Amino acid sequence: MLRKLLILLALAAIGPGLARARARVELTAEPGLAIPLNRFIDTKGKQGDSHLRVTNGVGLSINISLLLNQWEFHYGFNQSRLGSVDMKLPDDAWNAARQALQGAIDVPQQVNADLTGSFRFHSITIGYRFVVMERSGWRLFIPNGLGAAIVTGEGTSRALYGASATLGFGADWCFIPRFPYLLLNTTLRYTFHITEMSQEFTGLSLITGGSPWDASVAMMHTISVNLGLAGRW
Numbered sequence: 001m002l003r004k005l006l007i008l009l010a011l012a013a014i015g016p017g018l019a020r021a022r023a024r025v026e027l028t029a030e031p032g033l034a035i036p037l038n039r040f041i042d043t044k045g046k047q048g049d050s051h052l053r054v055t056n057g058v059g060l061s062i063n064i065s066l067l068l069n070q071w072e073f074h075y076g077f078n079q080s081r082l083g084s085v086d087m088k089l090p091d092d093a094w095n096a097a098r099q100a101l102q103g104a105i106d107v108p109q110q111v112n113a114d115l116t117g118s119f120r121f122h123s124i125t126i127g128y129r130f131v132v133m134e135r136s137g138w139r140l141f142i143p144n145g146l147g148a149a150i151v152t153g154e155g156t157s158r159a160l161y162g163a164s165a166t167l168g169f170g171a172d173w174c175f176i177p178r179f180p181y182l183l184l185n186t187t188l189r190y191t192f193h194i195t196e197m198s199q200e201f202t203g204l205s206l207i208t209g210g211s212p213w214d215a216s217v218a219m220m221h222t223i224s225v226n227l228g229l230a231g232r233w
Contacts, residue, residue, distance in 0.1 A: 026067035028185050030228030034061035034078035037221040040119055040155075041085075041201050045209025050090040052201065052208045054155070055083035059118055061224035063187060065143070067129060074145050076123040076166065076191060078222045082115035082155055090209045117154020121193050121220060123164035124148050137174035144168070149193045151218075155200070160218070162195030172230055183230040193220040 041054035059079030066073040088110040127145025134140075149164035168189035175184050197205065197218045205215040 024067075024069055024232065026065075026183075026230055026232045028063065028065040028067070028228060028230040030063040030185060030187060030226035032061040032063070032224055032226030032228075034059045034080065034121075035223045035225070036080045037223060038219070040080065040218050040220045041198070041205075043201075043205040043208055043210035043214040045088075045090050050088050050208045051086070052205050052210065053086045054115065054201070055086070056080040056119060057083055061226055063189070063224070063226050063228070070129050070131070072125075072127050072129045072143055072145060074123075074125045074127065074143070074147075074166070076121075076125070076164075076189070076224070078121040078123075078191060078224055079118050079153075080121065080220070080222070081118045084112060084114050086110075086112045087204060087208060089207065115155070119151055119155045119220075120153040121164075121191075121222070122150045122152070123166065123191060123193065125164055125166055127166070137177065138171065139173075140169075140171050142168065143170055143187060143189065149195055151193065151195050151198075156198035157200060160195040160198060162193060164191060164193050166191045181232045183232060184227075185230040186227045187224075189224045189226070191222045191224065193222075194218075195220075 035058050036056050039053055040056055041052065043052040045051055057080065059081045061079070062077040064075045125145030125147030127143060130142040132140050132142060144167045146165050147163070149162045151160040166189050168187050170185065170187035172183040172185040174180050176182060195218055197216050202215050
């Protein structure tokens, strides 16, 4: 009897909380711009100023988020357009190539060529959206997440796999009070990708004197600015 009474008291105490914690679902879609903060392919050789660099520029960004009681399941797409490749051989590799070819072909020590296409970064992360302020239809929040990364595009002949982390700041606004389930949403996100190196550049990285780490791992830091709509149930 005492046990049943304790169970009833416990249910009475947590019942209102369970009602308030009823699952809230929110789906957000935001297009925007992806701004690269570094070069995805950037190797510095051990000799002189030998290097391998691939420049990349601003591209398209798309965020799609599913929110379940502040837990965020997020897909992010960041495009980084290819600009040019700049490679300079170390003196010993350059001299060895010239001797091997015996003057049959003029081997330049430094090559600079324009590239077309892009790297496309896909990330699937799980995180928690911290709400820092909520009032009068406005809400400010901090999204974050950890997960997997896949890189595709013309800069690589196959998909590259790795990990991704994201952290940002966002706001949403119920701009039509009569429709509280429709929100205007904007976010500023920093995303970090670390993946395997593209096969096209692994050999070139080693030739320029890069370390085995530089020749096998690539990292990308990106800021994305997005604006879109969210539906809330």
